[in-house]
Amino acid sequence: xxxxxxxxxxxxxxxxxxxxxxxxxxxxxxxxxxxxxxxxxxxxxxxxxxxxxxxxxxxxxxxxxxxxxxxxxxxxxxxxxxxxxxxxxxxxxxxxxxxxxxxxxxxxxxxxxxxxxxxxxxxxxxxxxxxxxxxxxxxxxxxxxxxxxxxxxxxxxxxxxxxxxxxxxxxxxxxxxxxxxxxxxxxxxxxxxxxxxxxxxxxxxxxxxxxxxxxxxxxxxxxxxxxxxxxxxxxxxxxxxxxxxxxxxxxxxxxxxxxxxxxxxxxxxxxxxxxxxxxxxxxxxxxxxxxxxxxxxxxxxxxxxxxxxxxxxxxxxxxxxxxxxxxxxxxxxxxxxxxxxxxxxxxxxxxxxxxxxxxxxxxxxxxxxxxxxxxxxxxxxxxxxxxxxxxxxxxxxxxxxxxxxxxxxxxxxxxxxxxxxxxxxxxxxxxxxx
Numbered sequence: 001x002x003x004x005x006x007x008x009x010x011x012x013x014x015x016x017x018x019x020x021x022x023x024x025x026x027x028x029x030x031x032x033x034x035x036x037x038x039x040x041x042x043x044x045x046x047x048x049x050x051x052x053x054x055x056x057x058x059x060x061x062x063x064x065x066x067x068x069x070x071x072x073x074x075x076x077x078x079x080x081x082x083x084x085x086x087x088x089x090x091x092x093x094x095x096x097x098x099x100x101x102x103x104x105x106x107x108x109x110x111x112x113x114x115x116x117x118x119x120x121x122x123x124x125x126x127x128x129x130x131x132x133x134x135x136x137x138x139x140x141x142x143x144x145x146x147x148x149x150x151x152x153x154x155x156x157x158x159x160x161x162x163x164x165x166x167x168x169x170x171x172x173x174x175x176x177x178x179x180x181x182x183x184x185x186x187x188x189x190x191x192x193x194x195x196x197x198x199x200x201x202x203x204x205x206x207x208x209x210x211x212x213x214x215x216x217x218x219x220x221x222x223x224x225x226x227x228x229x230x231x232x233x234x235x236x237x238x239x240x241x242x243x244x245x246x247x248x249x250x251x252x253x254x255x256x257x258x259x260x261x262x263x264x265x266x267x268x269x270x271x272x273x274x275x276x277x278x279x280x281x282x283x284x285x286x287x288x289x290x291x292x293x294x295x296x297x298x299x300x301x302x303x304x305x306x307x308x309x310x311x312x313x314x315x316x317x318x319x320x321x322x323x324x325x326x327x328x329x330x331x332x333x334x335x336x337x338x339x340x341x342x343x344x345x346x347x348x349x350x351x352x353x354x355x356x357x358x359x360x361x362x363x364x365x366x367x368x369x370x371x372x373x374x375x376x377x378x379x380x381x382x383x384x385x386x387x388x389x390x391x392x393x394x395x396x397x398x399x400x401x402x403x404x405x406x407x408x409x410x411x412x413x414x415x416x417x418x419x420x421x422x423x424x425x426x427x428x429x430x431x432x433x434x
Contacts, residue, residue, distance in 0.1 A: 047075040048335045048342065049100040051090055053325060054080045055288055056104065059155070059358040066354070067345050074338065083206055087112050094123045097332055101339040105152050105328030107143035110393035110402050115144070115152045117399060118328065124151040125329040125336065132347025135365050142394055143323045153343050154326030155355035156363040159319060159379050160214050160391070162308045163293050164282035165275055166301075168195060172281070176306035178314040180249070187258040190281050198253065199280035200263035201271030208409035209392075209402070211253070211284045211308075215246035217318035217389040218310035228395040231430065238430070239423035246310070247412065247419045254413055264414050272296050276303065284308055288324055288359040290375060305360075305375040307382060319382050322391035324361050396430065404429035 052060055057080045068074055081089075086104050091112045093099050105124070109116035118124045126149045127133060133150040144152045164176065172193050177183040187197035201207045219242035220227050230236035238244075253259060260266055260280060272289075274280035276296035285293070287305060294300035307319050327346075329339045345351060352363040353370050360373045362383075372380075382388060393402050408422035417425070 046335055046338065047077055048102065048338050050076055050078045050102045050327075051086065051100040052078070052080050052104045052327070053083055053086055055292065055359060056080065056325065056327075058291065059355040062358060063346060063351055063354060064342075066351070067342060071341075074342070076342075094118065094330060094332075095121070099123070099330035099332050101333040101335045102327050102329055102342065105326055107152055107154055107323040107326065108394040109142075109399075110396045111399050114399070115328070116146055119146040119149070119151050123331050125331050125333065125340070127151060127153065127329065127340070127343060130340075130344050130347055132344070132352075140323065140364075143390075151328055152323075152326050153328070153346055154323045154364070155346070155352045155359075156324060156361045157321050158286050158288040158324045158359065158361045159305075159321045159376065159388075160210055160284065160286050160308070161305045161319065161379065162198075162214075162282045163275060163285045163290055163303060163305050165278050165280075165297075166304055167299070168278045168281045168302075177309055178307075178317070179309050179312045181312055183309055184256070187253070187256065191257060195278075196260045196274060196280035197258040197282065198260075199266075199271040199274040199283040200259045201266045201268040201283075202263040202410060202413055203265055204268035204271075205403070205406040205410075207268050207271065207285075208406045208413075210286065211250050212243075212246055212405070212409065213320045213392055214284050214308040215249055215310040216243060216392055217320055217387075218316075219243065219246040219249075221389045222311070222316065222318045222387070232395065232397070237423075238426045239420055243423055243426075244419055247409075247422055249310070250409070251412055251419060264410055278302075287373075287376060288361055290360040290373070291358065303375075306378055316387070317382060318387040318389055319379060320391055321362075321379070321383060321388040322394070324356070324359060398429075398432055400429040400432045401426060 050060060060078060064076060064078070090100065090103055094103070104113060105118065106114040108114055111117065115124070128150045136144050136150065144150050144154070162176070169175065172190055172195060174186045174189050177186045190197040223242060224230070227236060227241065260274065271283050272293055273296055275283045276293050290303065290305060294303045297303050307317055309317055311317060327343065329336065329343060333339050346355065349365065349367055349369065352365065356363045357371065357373070360375060362372060362376065363370055396402065404426050408417070408425045411417040412419065412422045
């Protein structure tokens, strides 16, 4: 992808979706009780209240400091918490009239705190008059807009792949695989050397979806880019599609012993630690948390990423890439003008670059000032070739399918269901009315 005005990820496949739902599983800098306390303060004194998920802490903190240099009188309180907490607590506050001025907002649809769900409920302020919204490609409408109005601020795209410990790979004499067969061979070699090939923190619900998401682009959309339309029209199902192949491969990794023991009892934080310390070689994760893995490592440069191969033709590898979790302004914000001014500030190219740099993502637009994390370099040719598929849940019709996916994977790994049963759970949830 060249610099300049071209959008990210690819031009064709991204029209499906632009959603990232996973970032908030990072350890919260502010625990939930503090979140509740901070959010209970209203807009007193003109202080703008901002509530985000934990992986937004770094960019929000950095950009607030930058904003205050030109707006020294600007006052804000910030709270950060895991996704599961904001999905319930903040959603309740929004409906109850005790909303933060600025809050975490997920692109597209599919969760209680997604752009579509909150916009339908009249809980979001329209941001369409802001200059940066004019640069959003029409192909990203499903992520940012509803009924022609822009409600989401998001800085750009994040990628799902394998975060890996380069030192562990080198010591084991293996290289990042480019095919599914090579991946199995690499995992077998690592396992034989007493290293956990793939750390999986499936006790944390959002982590369960990532391996599926990494495999589905090759299993489904490479063969049928119109799969979402077929699902919406009732002509396709999860159970009778390439999703079965993806889930089968997921289960195969477990049966081969390539995960840590008891992944259903392992948290995201433990997954991070295993890879950062070299106990495990890799973890399938989203690029927005790469900085968290690096922060947990003795040598941050040991952590990088490679595309997780779902097929056996490196030249035809498809990957998932989606819009990173962002921010919205409450329709009931007590400090609406100040909140909107800060969001406008975040939309400049300089600040899009700064936000995406903080979370190892790719800016919505790029120019000569944009510098990408070197760990993303292997992903860019795939994006340029239009083989980047937006995250799966963008066009799911309700907020029921995603938790059904989480539960289905957990049941599959626990031996409580098989692939058919897991996908049938998802099909049932898909059929529910929003």
